[in-house]
Amino acid sequence: MIHLESFTPVLQLLDSGNLVIREDGRNTTIFWESFDFPADTLLPDSKLSKLGWKLDDGMQMFIRSWKSIENPSEGEYGFSLDPPEAPQLVLRSGSRKLFRWGPFDGIRFSGSSTLTANPLLQTMFVYNFKELYFKYEILDESVLSRIVISPMGSVQYFTWRVNISREWNLVVTFNSGPCDNYANCGNYGICYSLSSCKCLSGFTPDSPRDWGLFSYSGGCRRKHELSCENIKDCVDFYYESREKRPTIFPIKILSIIFSKVALASLTAFCSEKALQIPIRSDPFPLPISPPSSSTFSCYRNLQKMADLEAPLVRPKRKKVWVDYFVQFRWIIVIFVVLPISFTLYFLTYLGDVRSEWKSYKQRQKEHEENVKKVQKRLKERNPSKDGLVCTARKPWIAVGMRNVDYKRARHFEVDLSAFRNILEIDQERMIAKCEPLVNMGQITRASVPMNLALAVVAELDDLTVGGLINGYGIEGSSHLYGLFSDTVVAYEIVLADGQVVRATKDNEYSDLFYAIPWSQGTLGLLMSAEIKLIPIKEYMKLTYKPVRGNVRDLAQAYIDSFAPDFDDENNEKVPDFVETMIYNPHEGVCMTGKYASKEEAKMKGNKINSVGWWFKPWFYQHAETALKKGEFVEYIPTREYYHRHTRCLYWEGKLILPFGDQWWFRFLFGWLMPPKVSLLKATQGEAIRNYYHEMHVIQDMLVPLYKVPDALEWVDREMEIYPLWLCPHRLYKLPCKTMIYPEEGFEQERRQGDTSYAQMYTDVGVYYTPGPVFRGEVFDGADAVRRLETWLIENHGFQPQYAVSELDEKKFWRMFDAGLYEKCRNKYGAVGTFMSVYYKSKKGRKTEKEVQEAEKAQVDTPYAEVDQPE
Ligand SMILES: NC(=O)C1=CN([C@@H]2O[C@H](COP(=O)(O)OP(=O)(O)OC[C@H]3O[C@@H](n4cnc5c(N)ncnc54)[C@H](OP(=O)(O)O)[C@@H]3O)[C@@H](O)[C@H]2O)C=CC1
Numbered sequence: 001m002i003h004l005e006s007f008t009p010v011l012q013l014l015d016s017g018n019l020v021i022r023e024d025g026r027n028t029t030i031f032w033e034s035f036d037f038p039a040d041t042l043l044p045d046s047k048l049s050k051l052g053w054k055l056d057d058g059m060q061m062f063i064r065s066w067k068s069i070e071n072p073s074e075g076e077y078g079f080s081l082d083p084p085e086a087p088q089l090v091l092r093s094g095s096r097k098l099f100r101w102g103p104f105d106g107i108r109f110s111g112s113s114t115l116t117a118n119p120l121l122q123t124m125f126v127y128n129f130k131e132l133y134f135k136y137e138i139l140d141e142s143v144l145s146r147i148v149i150s151p152m153g154s155v156q157y158f159t160w161r162v163n164i165s166r167e168w169n170l171v172v173t174f175n176s177g178p179c180d181n182y183a184n185c186g187n188y189g190i191c192y193s194l195s196s197c198k199c200l201s202g203f204t205p206d207s208p209r210d211w212g213l214f215s216y217s218g219g220c221r222r223k224h225e226l227s228c229e230n231i232k233d234c235v236d237f238y239y240e241s242r243e244k245r246p247t248i249f250p251i252k253i254l255s256i257i258f259s260k261v262a263l264a265s266l267t268a269f270c271s272e273k274a275l276q277i278p279i280r281s282d283p284f285p286l287p288i289s290p291p292s293s294s295t296f297s298c299y300r301n302l303q304k305m306a307d308l309e310a311p312l313v314r315p316k317r318k319k320v321w322v323d324y325f326v327q328f329r330w331i332i333v334i335f336v337v338l339p340i341s342f343t344l345y346f347l348t349y350l351g352d353v354r355s356e357w358k359s360y361k362q363r364q365k366e367h368e369e370n371v372k373k374v375q376k377r378l379k380e381r382n383p384s385k386d387g388l389v390c391t392a393r394k395p396w397i398a399v400g401m402r403n404v405d406y407k408r409a410r411h412f413e414v415d416l417s418a419f420r421n422i423l424e425i426d427q428e429r430m431i432a433k434c435e436p437l438v439n440m441g442q443i444t445r446a447s448v449p450m451n452l453a454l455a456v457v458a459e460l461d462d463l464t465v466g467g468l469i470n471g472y473g474i475e476g477s478s479h480l481y482g483l484f485s486d487t488v489v490a491y492e493i494v495l496a497d498g499q500v501v502r503a504t505k506d507n508e509y510s511d512l513f514y515a516i517p518w519s520q521g522t523l524g525l526l527m528s529a530e531i532k533l534i535p536i537k538e539y540m541k542l543t544y545k546p547v548r549g550n551v552r553d554l555a556q557a558y559i560d561s562f563a564p565d566f567d568d569e570n571n572e573k574v575p576d577f578v579e580t581m582i583y584n585p586h587e588g589v590c591m592t593g594k595y596a597s598k599e600e601a602k603m604k605g606n607k608i609n610s611v612g613w614w615f616k617p618w619f620y621q622h623a624e625t626a627l628k629k630g631e632f633v634e635y636i637p638t639r640e641y642y643h644r645h646t647r648c649l650y651w652e653g654k655l656i657l658p659f660g661d662q663w664w665f666r667f668l669f670g671w672l673m674p675p676k677v678s679l680l681k682a683t684q685g686e687a688i689r690n691y692y693h694e695m696h697v698i699q700d701m702l703v704p705l706y707k708v709p710d711a712l713e714w715v716d717r718e719m720e721i722y723p724l725w726l727c728p729h730r731l732y733k734l735p736c737k738t739m740i741y742p743e744e745g746f747e748q749e750r751r752q753g754d755t756s757y758a759q760m761y762t763d764v765g766v767y768y769t770p771g772p773v774f775r776g777e778v779f780d781g782a783d784a785v786r787r788l789e790t791w792l793i794e795n796h797g798f799q800p801q802y803a804v805s806e807l808d809e810k811k812f813w814r815m816f817d818a819g820l821y822e823k824c825r826n827k828y829g830a831v832g833t834f835m836s837v838y839y840k841s842k843k844g845r846k847t848e849k850e851v852q853e854a855e856k857a858q859v860d861t862p863y864a865e866v867d868q869p870e
């Protein structure tokens with residue numbers, strides 16, 4: 001209390017610039033200070049200006065705009081932190097709320113893409129018993145900064161770079177996004193963009209009609225009323241950094257944060273390790289930076305609890321003997337698979353060397369003789385007695401996951417095992433002519449020393465040219481060149497009647513040329529392919545960039561890492577190679593590569609990393625280190641880079657050999673790696689095979705680039721599989737509609753990554769044990785795959801057919817277009833000779849009866865019955 005009779009006020013300008021009123025003669029109590037009234041500017045030093053509340057007297061500290069640029073008296077707009085129980089930054093005109101950033105959820109201001117931490121700017125929310133305020137800090141001392149509210153109501157962030165600009169530069173205007181508009185999506189609505197709101201999970205639009213008319217302000221209501229018996233029911237938490245949290249947020253997150261009682265209940269139901277959110281009752285500053293992944297998993301659980309439709313906890317599953325078999329499979333792998341693998345790799349290598357010793361002429365001569373044998377073999381077939389035709393390659397030798405039951409039922413085999421030579425590397429035409437069993441390891445061994453490579457080199461050494469063309473092939477360069485089959489300029493095919501034809505995009509067989517990819521060898525037998533070569537350099541300069549946020553942020557970071565704006569082809573920033581690995585729902589590493597010469601790589605200060613050496617860490621784990629050490633760049637010998645995922649089969653190797661990544665194993669036995677996929681398949685038996693179908697997922701989702709955020713969300717919700725592999729690929733608009741094709745009218749949308757002639761897609765590689773299986777819960781793999789396939793159909797996505805499919809025939813032909821394929825099957829006599837592509841993809845042992853039905857169906861052209869997409 002001030003005793004006025006003894007109080008002599010003094011107005012003093014302190015060295016700090018603070019104008020204060022204090023008692024004369026004493027230096028202690030300050031009764032008024034100008035820093036509490038920061039006019040229109042918020043400075044990074046919170047001693048100078050604050051946005052928030054003094055808790056003892058309820059005083060609010062805010063900034064207010066000037067009347068006009070020349071007139072510093074109080075203007076129309078105020079920028080403040082509102083109110084202490086649900087702090088969000090609000091811009092007001094008079095008493096009307098115009099924009100908001102928040103609410104603050106204990107971690108950051110939800111929904112703000114600008115008000116988030118970055119390496120230079122750290123935004124913070126400070127709470128102690130005296131004050132509650134927002135502050136920001138600049139971590140680089142050479143940068144001065146200020147946040148200003150302009151007379152027109154823009155909240156602007158300026159910097160002054162001491163040694164560079166010497167003037168104030170406007171860096172960002174915070175109230176630029178439509179989601180910042182106050183109550184844009186109403187209660188319980190999440191804002192994505194001006195024209196897109198979503199309800200929180202567990203909620204539904206209050207007026208579907210209004211929402212249908214893009215008027216979202218009515219918000220959402222609960223689908224089911226909650227009983228607030230326990231905290232689980234009361235807590236609806238939806239943590240998304242880019243999405244704007246609802247205006248009325250259904251929990252008092254702050255009361256939870258600040259209430260020890262609630263905290264105790266919350267802690268009890270979040271598993272011990274999941275809940276380490278910065279909830280403390282003592283005074284603490286909460287940095288607005290990405291929380292740990294364990295925090296998020298707690299949040300995610302909370303969010304799931306809100307969704308009453310989804311069962312929160314799946315029932316536990318009892319372990320059965322096959323679980324132990326899978327767990328201890330490494331014993332067979334170490335003592336049987338690895339030694340035989342190594343021997344086989346060595347023998348294959350000798351075979352390749354032998355092939356290389358032969359001249360191209362000799363190889364071509366042998367090729368022609370072998371083609372004649374194939375023609376003869378086809379002519380030997382008695383259609384009324386023999387089964388339908390497929391290659392004699394044993395199902396377990398092929399890399400794919402599908403059951404290949406058609407090779408276990410009656411069929412007519414054609415042996416193509418002699419077709420394993422590179423017939424020519426034509427440096428003038430920049431074409432490699434390869435037989436179908438040439439594999440990726442073999443082709444890179446031959447071409448890379450010439451500074452040449454196939455435009456798309458699939459990563460696993462054992463993948464074959466024939467399989468990648470007739471099936472599906474992709475690599476980190478596919479954002480430039482498309483899929484493996486898109487890089488082929490000519491096919492040599494033996495048709496059903498034994499005729500050999502050369503199909504190119506502009507000869508009489510152009511329809512066949514376009515129909516071959518994805519046809520799984522059901523139009524004819526591929527004898528050779530002429531494939532595009534590109535010039536390369538000795539090293540790949542690879543940048544590893546860690547990214548953080550929610551799955552949508554990660555997806556956007558991936559998109560931004562490589563995708564130029566529509567048709568911006570000369571964009572220097574487009575890398576030669578692109579790949580992103582998502583390690584958990586909140587962290588990923590985006591990798592971009594550029595070819596580099598050996599001179600560049602060996603320049604002083606550059607780091608060369610030969611990732612191919614047997615003792616080196618597995619590539620996916622090496623990339624993950626970027627999450628700890630931050631962005632880094634290194635040079636990898638190009639061939640080693642191409643095959644970076646071979647040694648650990650992406651990350652599948654971790655399950656097969658759990659200690660294979662330990663340093664002692666790598667040094668002692670790493671040279672025996674990788675186990676050959678074919679030998680793993682040969683030794684897995686029916687039980688492990690079924691286990692992989694039921695308790696594991698190996699699937700690729702090919703989705704339009706702009707749908708990657710949705711796809712990641714879907715996988716996270718339905719499967720909880722990590723790491724995920726993201727690899728972009730062009731999907732060309734061809735002169736005719738092939739089995740897979742871009743979305744109609746995509747060019748008009750002018751989306752990031754698209755061009756007028758190709759839509760950018762992404763392979764979301766989903767390989768690993770799903771979260772529920774790790775937790776010992778029930779998981780229905782077949783059902784999950786069925787839902788994945790349905791999701792793909794609904795989102796114009798595609799599923800490569802090397803994987804297990806649960807689609808029925810009708811749905812199969814909804815995913816893929818049958819038009820050209822059907823036409824070619826009839827035109828080139830494949831019907832009744834080759835199996836149908838659906839028949840090959842379908843799981844389930846084929847009985848003789850099924851085979852006969854399938855043969856009959858060949859004649860009846862099954863896709864004719866396919867109904868139109870709904
Ligand atoms: N990075 C990537 O792109 C990766 C791709 N994969 C997948 O692996 C598969 C490739 O495995 P791979 O073992 O090489 O191939 P496969 O032996 O599995 O062959 C795949 C399909 O192509 C057909 N085919 C192969 N050669 C010929 C030919 N000469 N003439 C006609 N048809 C032929 C096969 O027919 P048939 O059944 O009659 O033998 C089969 O339907 C790809 O389809 C791909 O989806 C896997 C990992 C990575």
Ligand SMILES: C=C(/C=C/[C@@H](C)[C@H]1CC[C@H]2C3=CC=C4C[C@@H](O)CC[C@]4(C)[C@H]3CC[C@]12C)C(C)C
Nearest residue numbers: 399400401474649650652677680681684765767
């Ligand atoms: C499609 C891509 C990559 C896919 C790989 C991750 C998988 C391709 C084939 C997969 C496997 C085949 C057979 C197996 C035997 C089983 O007993 C264990 C699992 C596995 C080794 C399995 C592992 C994953 C694959 C190698 C591209 C596009 C990235």
